[in-house]
């Protein structure tokens with residue numbers, strides 16, 4: 001009989017990857033291959049019963065949506081921005097931060113007549129937020145260090161991730177409104193959820209039982 005393929009889990013490279021591997025070790029999975037990965041991107045876990053794929057956040061969603069990975073670990077920020085078709089099963093509780101609207105300290109944002117300009121790495125999140133307020137804004141997509149945009153007077157405000165608040169503070173910016181809390185989530189491909197239901201439910205139960 002053909003051996004079952006390992007359950008394939010896409011992890012967002014970096015901090016979420018490290019937190020997930022620590023969680024898997026707490027659950028009793030052997031993650032030595034991931035710990036000694038070098039530059040390898042596909043690695044066996046738990047004696048080959050599972051396979052971990054290391055990818056960028058957006059790509060975790062792409063691989064899970066297309067079903068080439070059964071499960072993914074990705075931040076709620078990326079989920080909100082990409083709006084994919086998959087199940088979001090577990091809030092893993094790590095990678096906590098938030099989406100917020102920030103401006104230069106002391107500068108009034110609401111009010112006035114002109115259309116405000118917002119710089120962000122997350123145009124869909126920003127658009128949805130301002131649409132919910134019925135507010136027309138111009139959105140400019142920035143790739144990183146979004147805090148620069150209001151300092152360079154490209155924008156009136158930013159929609160960005162705030163964790164400790166240090167980046168805002170050190171650049172003379174402040175939060176004027178929280179938009180949404182963020183943390184790492186476990187997502188599952190819709191077909192895998194049917195075809196590998198037992199394995200996935202078992203994994204989810206063990207993950208849930210071992211969360212902080």
Ligand code: PRP
Pocket residue numbers: 143144145146147160161162163164165166167168
């Ligand atoms: C994120 C975010 C803020 C910063 C917030 O950027 O975009 O710039 O972290 O963290 P803090 O509130 O703890 O200061 P990241 O480090 O991912 O780099 P990037 O801006 O180049 O994307």
